[in-house]
Amino acid sequence: MREVCDLVVVGAGPGGLAAACRAAEAGLDVLVLDAQPEPGGQVWRGEARQGSNRLARRWLTRFSASGARFRPGARVIAAPEPGVLLVEEGPSSFAVRYGRAVLATGARERFLPFPGWTLPGVLGVSGLQVLVKDGLPIRGKRVVLAGTGPLLLAAAATIHSHGGEVLYIAEQASAASHWGFALQLWRQPAKLLQGALMSAKLVSVPTSTDAWVTAAEGERRLEAVRLSVRGREEHLHCDYLGAAYGLVPNLEVARLLSCETSAGAVVVDDRLETRVPKVHAVGELLGIGGVDQALVTGELAGLVAAEQPVPLELERSWHRVRTFAAQLARHDAPRAELLRLATPDTLLCRCEDVPMSALEGCQNLREARLYARLGMGACQGRTCGTAAQTLFGWTGEDVRPPCLPARIGSLRIPSDVSSTPTRES
Amino acid sequence: MSAFDCVIVGGGIVGAALADVLSAEGVSVALVEARSIGTGTTACGMGHLVAMDDNAAELALTAWSVALWRELADGLPRTVEYDACGTLWLAADDEEMAAVSAKVANYRAAGVRAEVLDSAALYEAEPALAPGLVGALRVPEDAVLYPPVAARTFALRAQARGARLMTGCQVRELRPGGVMLANGELLTARHVVLAAGVASPLLCPGLPISPRKGHLLITRRGAPVVHHQLVELGYLKSAHGTDGASVAFNAQPRVTGQLLLGSSRQPGDGTREVDAKLLERMLKRAALFLPGLDGLQALRVWTGLRPATPDGLPLLGPHPEKPWLWLACGHEGLGITTATGSARLVADQLLGRASVIDARPYSPARFLSASGHEVAHA
Ligand SMILES: Cc1cc2nc3c(=O)[nH]c(=O)nc-3n(C[C@H](O)[C@H](O)[C@H](O)COP(=O)(O)OP(=O)(O)OC[C@H]3O[C@@H](n4cnc5c(N)ncnc54)[C@H](O)[C@@H]3O)c2cc1C
C-alpha cells in the first residue's frame, strides 16, 4: 500500500496541527501521521474526545475542517529514500511519498537515575499526568512531584482535579532562577494565565525550589520518598512519585532523515527548513518551548510549505516564543546535585538492566552501548541515552532504522511506491 | 632504543587478539586505536565462529581458529556471550544436498566434526524452518560470540600484562622504527603491525583491500526462534563472485533471546547508509527460510564494511619490501573467526617460529612484489 501527498506532517500535536491547517487551507494535499489514536499530541491528549481546553477545541475543529487527511496509529519507522517515509499502522505498513515534510514529533521527559527510580509507582511528571488523564485511579492517592518548570504545576493541577492528594512539589531550580523565570511569564500572557489558574487551585500544596528527590523506597513498589529540600532531608510516605527533569526533543525521525542537529535541537533556517531541503521542523524539535512555540512555528512552516506569505504578526510571535524557550532552557537545566544521586547499583538502562557500575571504563556512548549494552533494548536509548548524555556529557549516537521497534514485515518497503506525486504542489 | 618491541595499529578484533598473544609472550606492545577498541567493523559483524571450506587455506585457518576460540572460551567473561551452538548448513534441494557429502569429507579431513542431517532430523532440530528443505550439514563445534566485548577482553588482558592501550589516538603515518600519530607525536617500535581493517590501504597505499558492505538486523528479545547458526548452502553461490550485490539467508540465535539476521554483500561499497532495497531483498530471502519472520519485532538495522581481498584470504605476515612492517588485515567476512589464528600466525612469524599451520597461503607477497607494486593476481 502507498500514499502520495504534497505535504506529510509527522506528529499531530499543536505544531503538526497548525502546520497541517495552514497548508491544507492553502490547497495542498496534506497527510498527517501520528502514532497516537487521536490528534492532539502530548498537551492536548484526550481533548479530541472530551475537551475542556478552548484553544485545543479551536485547533482540532479547524483541523477537521481543513481538508488535511489524518492517519491515527501510524508510526513513522524508517526513511528508505529521500522523499519517502515508511509507516507502520496496526498489523500493516505503507510507504508515503511526499513533496515536503513537516516534522513535529514533540518531546519526551528527561529521566535522571536515583536510587529506586525503577520501582513501580515511580513515573515521569507528565507521564503520571497523562496516565491520570487516561483513567489511572488516583482518587485518595498520595502523590509527590519532583522536577522542574511549568509542567510540574500542570501535572499537579490534573492530579488535584482528579482527586489525588499532592503532598509535595519539589522544584529543582534555585529560587533566584525560578522567580526570575516566573517574572518573565508576565511577558507571556497565555502562559501567565495558565500559571495563575494552576497555582490558584494548588495554594495549599507545599512547594519548594532548591528541592529534589534523592531516593525512592519500597519493597515491591514505591512506599516513600526522600527529598532534599534546601539542604534539609524530608521523608514522605506516598503512593506515586512523578519525577523527571524537563523535556528533550524526539529527534529520531529528524536524524533518520539526516537533518542536522545542534545542542539537542534541529537546526533550521528562518523558513523553518532543516538542512535537508523540503524538510521542515517545528514545535519542541526546535528546543523546548511549549504550546505557543508549537503553534507559531507550525503555522509558519505550513505557510512556507504552501508558498504563502507569512503575516508580520506571526514573525513577531516567533521571536517572542524563542525568547521564552531560551529562558525555559536555562531554568530547566538540571542542577549538578541531580547528576550524582545514582549509586553503583542504580540501573541506568532499564530495558537491558545496566547498572551504573557496568559503565566503568567507558569513555563515550558508543563504548557504553557496545561494551555494557546501554540503550541496546527496546527503547533504543530514548531514556538512558538522554540520561547518559546529561550525566556524562556524552554526545548522541547515530539513529538507525527502524526508529521505533517495528515488525520485520513492515521494513520490507512495498515496491509500488510511484516516483511522482499524483498532484503537483 | 625503541619505546616498544611492537606497535599495533588498529584495535579491532585482529589487532586486539594479536596484542593479547604478543603480550603473553613477553613482547612489549602498544595497541593504538583511532576510536575505541572493537568499535569498527568488529562491532558490525555477526560473531559467527565458523569453519569454512571454500579452499584448503581457508579451511586450515578457520578450523584452527575455531579450535583456538574453543580453548579460550572458558577464560572469557560471560559478557563475551560465547555460545557453542554449532552451524547448520541448509540444503534447499538435492543438488545442495549432494554438496553436503563433499563438505563432510573436507571437514573431517581437517579434523572438524561434521554430520549430515536428513530432513526429519533437520526439522526436529529447527522446527521454525520453512517446509521443503531436504537436509543439512551440522558442524557442532562452530560457535557464536559478541565481537566488540571479545576484542575489548583481549585488549584489557594485554593491558594487564603491561601493554600500552592508546584509544582515541589516530596513526597518521607508518615509518621504519615506528609510527607518527595524528598529533605529531612519534611512537618508536622495532616492529609495526598494520591491523586497521578496511582503513589499512590509507596507511599503506597499494594494499589490495576494498570494502564489501553488509547489512544486519537484530530483533527484540523473546523466545529463541532458532537454536543453531543457520546458513543456506546457497550462500556459497551468492557470497562469492566479486561483482554485484548479493544476499543470503543467515540467522543467529543470541544468548539474549534475540535473533540476528543477515546478510548482504556489496563489493566496493564503502558507504554506511542502510540500502532499503537490498535490505528488502535480504529480508525476503530470510522469510523464505523462516516463515514467521515478518511478525518478529526488529530493533535495529545496521551496516558494516568487510575488508575484502581479491582471493578472500587475509594478508598475514611481513610486507615484502618493508622488513619493519607486518600486515594483519583483509579478513573480509571471517575476521572474528580467524582473529585467533591470525594473531598466532603473525606472532609466530614476528618471533621467528614455525606455526601449527602453513603460513604461506596468507603471505602478503602473493599480491605485493618486492618492488612494492601490486602483483596481478590470477
Ligand atoms: C508526557 C508529556 C506531557 C505534556 N503535558 C503538557 C501539558 O499538560 N501542558 C503543556 O503546556 N505542555 C505539556 N507538554 C509539553 C508539550 O511538549 C508541548 O506543550 C506541546 O505538546 C508540544 O507540541 P508539539 O507539536 O511540538 O509536540 P507533541 O504535542 O509532543 O506532538 C508530537 C506528536 O508526534 C507523534 N510522534 C512522535 N514520533 C512519531 C513517529 N515516529 N511516528 C508517528 N508519530 C510520532 C507523537 O505521538 C505526538 O502525538 C507535555 C509533554 C510531554 C512529553
Ligand SMILES: Cc1cc2nc3c(=O)[nH]c(=O)nc-3n(C[C@H](O)[C@H](O)[C@H](O)COP(=O)(O)OP(=O)(O)OC[C@H]3O[C@@H](n4cnc5c(N)ncnc54)[C@H](O)[C@@H]3O)c2cc1C
Ligand atoms: C555484516 C558483517 C557480518 C560479519 N559476520 C562475521 C561473522 O559472522 N564471522 C566472522 O568471523 N566475521 C564476520 N564479519 C567480518 C568481521 O567483522 C571482520 O572481518 C573483522 O571485524 C575485521 O576486524 P579488523 O580488526 O581487521 O577490523 P576493524 O574491526 O575494522 O578494526 C580496525 C581498527 O583500526 C582502527 N583504525 C583505522 N585506521 C586507523 C588509524 N589510522 N590509526 C589508528 N587506528 C586506526 C579502526 O578504528 C578500527 O577499530 C562480518 C562483517 C560484516 C560487515
